[in-house]
Amino acid sequence: xxxxxxxxxxxxxxxxxxxxxxxxxxxxxxxxxxxxxxxxxxxxxxxxxxxxxxxxxxxxxxxxxxxxxxxxxxxxxxxxxxxxxxxxxxxxxxxxxxxxxxxxxxxxxxxxxxxxxxxxxxxxxxxxxxxxxxxxxxxxxxxxxxxxxxxxxxxxxxxxxxxxxxxxxxxxxxxxxxxxxxxxxxxxxxxxxxxxxxxxxxxxxxxxxxxxxxxxxxxxxxxxxxxxxxxxxxxxxxxxxxxxxxxxxxxxxxxxxxxxxxxxxxxxxxxxxxxxxxxxxxxxxxxxxxxxxxxxxxxxxxxxxxxxxxxxxxxxxxxxxxxxxxx
Amino acid sequence: xxxxxxxxxxxxxxxxxxxxxxxxxxxxxxxxxxxxxxxxxxxxxxxxxxxxxxxxxxxxxxxxxxxxxxxxxxxxxxxxxxxxxxxxxxxxxxxxxxxxxxxxxxxxxxxxxxxxxxxxxxxxxxxxxxxxxxxxxxxxxxxxxxxxxxxxxxxxxxxxxxxxxxxxxxxxxxxxxxxxxxxxxxxxxxxxxxxxxxxxxxxxxxxxxxxxxxxxxxxxxxxxxxxxxxxxxxxxxxxxxxxxxxxxxxxxxxxxxxxxxxxxxxxxxxxxxxxxxxxxxxxxxxxxxxxxxxxxxxxxxxxxxxxxxxxxxxxxxxxxxxxxxxx
Numbered sequence: 001x002x003x004x005x006x007x008x009x010x011x012x013x014x015x016x017x018x019x020x021x022x023x024x025x026x027x028x029x030x031x032x033x034x035x036x037x038x039x040x041x042x043x044x045x046x047x048x049x050x051x052x053x054x055x056x057x058x059x060x061x062x063x064x065x066x067x068x069x070x071x072x073x074x075x076x077x078x079x080x081x082x083x084x085x086x087x088x089x090x091x092x093x094x095x096x097x098x099x100x101x102x103x104x105x106x107x108x109x110x111x112x113x114x115x116x117x118x119x120x121x122x123x124x125x126x127x128x129x130x131x132x133x134x135x136x137x138x139x140x141x142x143x144x145x146x147x148x149x150x151x152x153x154x155x156x157x158x159x160x161x162x163x164x165x166x167x168x169x170x171x172x173x174x175x176x177x178x179x180x181x182x183x184x185x186x187x188x189x190x191x192x193x194x195x196x197x198x199x200x201x202x203x204x205x206x207x208x209x210x211x212x213x214x215x216x217x218x219x220x221x222x223x224x225x226x227x228x229x230x231x232x233x234x235x236x237x238x239x240x241x242x243x244x245x246x247x248x249x250x251x252x253x254x255x256x257x258x259x260x261x262x263x264x265x266x267x268x269x270x271x272x273x274x275x276x277x278x279x280x281x282x283x284x285x286x287x288x289x290x291x292x293x294x295x296x297x298x299x300x301x302x303x304x305x306x307x308x309x310x311x312x313x314x315x316x317x318x319x320x321x322x323x324x325x326x327x
Numbered sequence: 328x329x330x331x332x333x334x335x336x337x338x339x340x341x342x343x344x345x346x347x348x349x350x351x352x353x354x355x356x357x358x359x360x361x362x363x364x365x366x367x368x369x370x371x372x373x374x375x376x377x378x379x380x381x382x383x384x385x386x387x388x389x390x391x392x393x394x395x396x397x398x399x400x401x402x403x404x405x406x407x408x409x410x411x412x413x414x415x416x417x418x419x420x421x422x423x424x425x426x427x428x429x430x431x432x433x434x435x436x437x438x439x440x441x442x443x444x445x446x447x448x449x450x451x452x453x454x455x456x457x458x459x460x461x462x463x464x465x466x467x468x469x470x471x472x473x474x475x476x477x478x479x480x481x482x483x484x485x486x487x488x489x490x491x492x493x494x495x496x497x498x499x500x501x502x503x504x505x506x507x508x509x510x511x512x513x514x515x516x517x518x519x520x521x522x523x524x525x526x527x528x529x530x531x532x533x534x535x536x537x538x539x540x541x542x543x544x545x546x547x548x549x550x551x552x553x554x555x556x557x558x559x560x561x562x563x564x565x566x567x568x569x570x571x572x573x574x575x576x577x578x579x580x581x582x583x584x585x586x587x588x589x590x591x592x593x594x595x596x597x598x599x600x601x602x603x604x605x606x607x608x609x610x611x612x613x614x615x616x617x618x619x620x621x622x623x624x625x626x627x628x629x630x631x632x633x634x635x636x637x638x639x640x641x642x643x644x645x646x647x648x649x650x651x652x653x654x
Contacts, residue, residue, distance in 0.1 A: 105525070133526065141526035143501050146535055149488070149543055150495045161476070168477045174470050174578040198432070199460065199468035199579070208473060216476055216543070251501040252526070 005070035007307050008058065009300030011109055012037030012051055012076040014127065019054035020300035021062055024309045026318035028300065030064070031326035032057020040078045044087030052091055061326070067096035073303035074101075075109030075295055077128070102306040107132040108139055109295030109302060114260035116301070116316040121287070123249055126263030127220045129155035131245075133252040137305070141252040148217055154244035154272075156265055160222035162237040164211060170233075171204040178233035180225045187225070227270070235271050242266070242275030249280065256286025267291045297323055332397035334634050335385065336627030338436055339364030339378055339403040341454065346381035347627035348389055351636045353645035355627065357391070358653035359384020367405045371414030379418055388653065394423035400630035401428075402436030402622055404455070429633040434459040435466055436622030436629060441587035443628070443643040448614070450576055453590030454547045456482035458572075460579040464632070468579040475544055481571035481599075483592055487549035489564040491538055497560075498531040505560035507552045514552070554597065562598050569593070569602030576607065583613025594618045624650055 004023045011018040017037030021030035034053030036042035042050065051074060059065060072092060089101055111122035111134050118137045124130055129152045130145030148157045167184045169175025185191075185203055188210040195202040211219070226234040245266060249259070266272055277284050292298075297319045304311040331350045338345040344364030348357035361380030363369035369377065378401060386392060399419060416428055438449035438461050445464045451457055456479045457472030475484045494511045496502025512518075512530055515537040522529040538546070553561040572593060576586070593599055604611050619625075624646045631638040 139525040143499060146495050146499065147539060149546075150492055150535060150538060151499070151501075165477055168473050172470060172473065172478070172578070174478075174575050198466040208477060211477060212474060219476075248501050251499070 005307055006064060006068050007300070007303040008055060008069055008072045009109075009296065009298075009303035010037070010051055010054065010072065010074040010076075011106070011295040011299045012047070012054075012074050013106070013294070014038050014041045014077070017050040017054040018294060018296040018299075019051070019058040020296050020303075020319075020323060021058040021064065022300045022303060022319065022322075024304055024307055026300065026304060026311065026315035026322070028319060028322035028326060030058040030061035031296075031323060032059070032061070037074070038076050038078070039087050048088055048091045051088060052095070065096055066092060067098070069097055070099045071303055071307045072097065072099065072101050073104055073299055073306050075104040075106050075299040075302060077106045100306065102302075104299070104302045104306075105132070105139060106295055107142075107145075108134065109298035110262035110292060111260045112298030112301040112311075112316070113262075113292040113295050114290045114298075115258040115288075116311065116313040117258050119255075120258035120260065121249065121252065122260045122262065123245060123266065124262035125155050125241075125245055125265035127156045127217065128152045129158065129245060129248065129263075129265070131248045131252055133254065141254075143248040143251045153248065154241040154265065155220075156223040156263070157217060157220040158244070159226050159237055159241050159265065160219040161216075162240075163222040163226050163234070164207075164219050166233050166237065168204065168207060171201060171207065176233055179229055179231040180234055183228065184222060184225055187222070223265070227268075238271035239275040242272040242277075243279045245272070246276045246279035250283065253283055257288070259287040259289045261289060261291040262295065332634055333391060333395050334627070334630035335382060335396055335399045336436075336623065336625075336630035337364070337378055337381065337399065337401040337403075338433070338622040338626045339374070339381075339401050340433070340621070341365050341368045341404070344377045344381040345621060345623040345626075346378070346385040347623050347630075347646075347650060348385040348391065349627045349630060349646065349649075351631055351634055353627065353631060353638065353642035353649070355646060355649035355653060357385040357388035358623075358650060359386070359388070364401070365403050365405070366414050375415055375418045378415060379422070392423055393419060394425070396424055397426045398630050398634045399424065399426065399428050400431055400626055400633050402431040402433050402626040402629060404433045427633065429629075431626070431629045431633075432459070432466060433622055434469075434472075435461065436625035437589035437619060438587045439625030439628040439638075439643070440589075440619040440622050441617045441625075442585040442615075443638065443640040444585050446582075447585035447587065448576065448579065449587045449589065450572060450593065451589035452482050452568075452572055452592035454483045454544070455479045456485065456572060456575065456590075456592070458575045458579055460581065468581075470575040470578045480575065481568040481592065482547075483550040483590070484544060484547040485571070486553050486564055486568050486592065487546040488543075489567075490549040490553050490561070491534075491546050493560050493564065495531065495534060498528060498534065503560055506556055506558040507561055510555065511549060511552055514549070550592070554595075565598035566602040569599040569604075570606045572599070573603045573606035577610065580610055584615070586614040586616045588616060588618040589622065 017034040035050035037050040039047040131143040133141035190206040344361040359381045362377035364377040366374040458470040460468035517533040
């Protein structure tokens with residue numbers, strides 16, 4: 001058994017959390033999964049539950065405890081803003097942890113999940129959308145990530161909201177018909193009774209009621225309907241999303257480098273990706289594009305760095321290969 | 328003193344309420360103003376306060392009481408959806424009212440504030456945006472009015488959100504510079520300290536924090552910044568708003584008629600109105616456009632109708648002339 005310090009990299013997301021137990025060379029010794037891990041969206045108590053659950057899984061695999069851990073590195077959205085980290089430190093301490101706790105950006109974890117280069121870009125479009133430029137291994141430029149109300153252009157929320165608006169306009173006859181309407185109505189269990197009041201159908205009233213009774217962010221759940229079948233309205237939404245993501249990236253571009261893609265919106269081929277590359281034009285030639293599934297590898301990479309190591313391409317390769325054994 | 332029945336028309340809005348005491352010929356005998364009158368946005372208790380305050384003012388002018396009133400006609404947004412009217416009936420009953428209570432649409436009240444024609448259109452763009460087609464004196468077609476999340480395209484909210492997004496993109500350098508940025512930052516008391524973290528300025532972080540800590544609907548308060556000074560970005564927002572309003576109207580257009588305009592967005596000349604008329608094209612020729620300040624006259628007109636009268640152009644003229652004495 002190694003006498004080297006053991007480290008935990010945590011990829012703490014809005015819906016689930018992953019913990020990677022690694023040594024300083026990037027050899028993964030354990031891996032665990034937990035529930036929601038972001039204190040901003042899930043609340044501190046529940047987020048701590050999710051993180052601790054993932055950590056317990058990773059430690060159990062290797063027969064270790066938190067007392068053996070030198071550094072814990074949770075990577076999460078808004079890590080900078082939530083300066084008070086007691087919500088997690090207290091829970092870790094209860095389980096014997098007395099090492100260092102170093103928070104990192106989820107964007108940086110996404111980046112180092114795909115590249116070890118000190119210069120490059122990460123673009124994550126899941127529920128939200130954000131681009132960062134990495135220089136000397138740190139974020140030195142940010143585009144969008146402004147949230148559903150002010151930005152996140154080209155994100156899953158943005159697409160879902162556009163789907164909802166397009167369906168509402170179809171039913172309202174203020175917009176073109178779209179094949180998305182029937183499946184979206186079915187999604188909310190809405191069936192027409194044929195009743196029309198003041199020129200407005202009961203299904204449109206039902207849709208309005210259904211959507212306003214939920215938190216706005218849940219519109220992101222409608223994004224898949226835009227990808228589901230060929231439709232001119234859906235195609236227009238997806239192409240515009242791709243263009244928005246390209247414009248956000250263009251705002252931080254300063255030369256060639258790796259571009260790590262995270263989130264489901266841009267990870268598959270199709271209209272979003274096509275419009276994204278077309279809009280970037282020649283600038284795309286200098287980018288080495290690679291998609292990552294989540295930020296677990298990068299969180300472990302950042303844990304190695306936080307422990308004083310100098311992780312490089314070999315570390316990334318080791319992490320990628322050894323984490324794969326566990327999932 | 329007339330032995331005719333006395334009627335109350337109420338224009339109950341999201342920010343203030345107006346009550347008109349009239350006889351069946353449209354002779355205004357009293358006028359009062361109250362606070363917020365819409366139970367959906369203000370809550371039933373507070374909305375009843377606003378309506379009762381306006382009624383008390385109107386009755387006081389004429390030395391009358393609610394026991395003298397045959398019909399009360401509150402016109403308000405969502406009047407159809409909020410089928411349970413006990414929130415107001417109970418309060419009216421406490422003050423001696425035993426007549427009829429007839430709720431009407433705020434759009435119809437806006438329409439009859441400008442026209443007595445049984446066929447025509449009303450377009451209201453204030454915080455929200457909605458168009459109705461009136462036929463035989465009833466609403467038989469509706470466009471938009473789908474609320475801030477799904478529609479209200481070209482409304483004050485829509486413009487305010489576009490202003491917020493444009494300013495955020497300016498500060499984020501993902502969009503063009505705009506003259507609206509400085510006044511909007513000043514509006515929220517945000518001053519730059521020059522601090523930049525991860526390529527993001529402190530004022531942008533401050534703006535994001537300020538806007539997400541308020542209810543989304545308050546973005547409507549930023550709409551005036553688009554009208555404040557000539558600016559290409561603001562101009563683009565206003566022109567698109569005008570085009571959206573024209574498209575919404577076009578969806579219910581079926582022949583020439585009066586077009587009554589309510590709300591502040593389209594009531595003034597400038598880019599919104601220019602783009603609106605340009606987009607309508609030849610269809611604008613058949614429309615007799617007139618702007619109204621609020622729905623008080625139309626609410627009284629509808630009260631006359633609800634009492635069994637047949638209000639016409641003479642009634643409207645009488646209401647318009649006699650209400651003017653009181654305000």
